Amino acid sequence: MRGEHRYALTTMWTGDRGTGTSGYRDYDRAVTISIDGKPELLASADKPFRGDPSRWNPEDLLLAALSECHLLSYLHACVTAGVVVVAYEDDATGVMVEDGRGGGAFREVVLHPRVIVADASMVDAATAAHAQAHDWCFIANSVNFPVRHEASVTVA
Secondary structure, X not given: OOOOOOOOOEEEEXXXXXXXXXXXXXXXXOEEEEOOOOOOEEEOOOHHHOOOOOOEOXXXXXXXXXXXXXXXXXXXXXXXXXXXXXXXXXXXXXXXXXXXXXXXXXXEEEXXXXXXXXXXXXXXXXXXXXXXXXXXXXXXXXXXXXXXXXXXXXXX
């Protein structure tokens, strides 16, 4: 499948408390993200940046995108390698560092997938499939920091 794929969504700030952005502490960081045909996603800034910790923040969404992209790429890599995955769970972690000038960047993301395969003969190919998944992951290929994986593969 080659070609260009376009994505679109609407992000709407819903945090006006009546005075707009008259001061740094005068507005809420509430955001609603919507895509036609999908449930709305309630988002905010991260708590240290005056956000609502009960809502998704941009850093959460980036980490989620990397984790899900690897998972989906991995499942495809396993199919092509003849590996039957029966369970997959990832506890992804990321480190973002502030630069002291009001900005910052992610230093790295580490994925910790725990994979269960159907048969012991599949463990080596299942382990190798993580490298292929990393190469195929559109999101990991789009960021300028390392995305590593520390995977474990066991047999059902």
